Amino acid sequence: MILSRSLVAVSTALALVGCLLLASCPGSNEPVAGKDLFVNWGCANCHAAGGTGIQGLGPSLQGKAVNWTRESLTEYLRDPTGYAAKNPRLKEQGRGYMTPMPPILTKDEAAVARLVDHVLALP
Numbered sequence: 001m002i003l004s005r006s007l008v009a010v011s012t013a014l015a016l017v018g019c020l021l022l023a024s025c026p027g028s029n030e031p032v033a034g035k036d037l038f039v040n041w042g043c044a045n046c047h048a049a050g051g052t053g054i055q056g057l058g059p060s061l062q063g064k065a066v067n068w069t070r071e072s073l074t075e076y077l078r079d080p081t082g083y084a085a086k087n088p089r090l091k092e093q094g095r096g097y098m099t100p101m102p103p104i105l106t107k108d109e110a111a112v113a114r115l116v117d118h119v120l121a122l123p
């Protein structure tokens with residue numbers, strides 16, 4: 001009896017560890033929201049969680065939606081440096097930052113689309 005209880009405890013603990021490692025927890029099939037991708041994918045490290053910007057690391061993204069469409073922003077996120085080289089506004093702005101913006105590398109286009117929509121919806 002005691003043995004089987006501790007076996008249950010051990011297997012529950014292992015299931016939880018597996019869930020953390022593989023992100024296969026119950027309910028994790030739901031797509032990650034753009035707002036959370038912004039944090040998980042490191043955007044917030046340079047732009048702050050609310051997109052308000054961080055001095056020296058990344059500009060504020062608030063009020064920037066006027067400059068972008070879904071298509072152009074998706075293209076930009078895939079190759080920020082290459083895109084900025086052809087865009088006078090970004091080229092100028094980029095001079096103020098020591099570390100260039102890194103590209104998004106995931107193949108999950110649907111997730112990128114949710115991130116793009118989140119950035120475009122920033123106030």
Ligand code: HEC
Nearest residue numbers: 041042043046057058059064084090091093094097099101
């Ligand atoms: C290492 C810091 C860093 C990280 C991480 C980073 N960025 Fe940036 N981001 C920058 C810098 C620096 C610029 C300014 C580049 C320029 O103006 O040429 C920028 C510019 C931008 C712009 C253009 C802003 C404008 O003026 O229109 C957007 C949009 C953006 N980032 C979104 C994101 C998203 C989304 C992520 C996460 C996938 C991200 N960034 C990750 C540093 C970063």
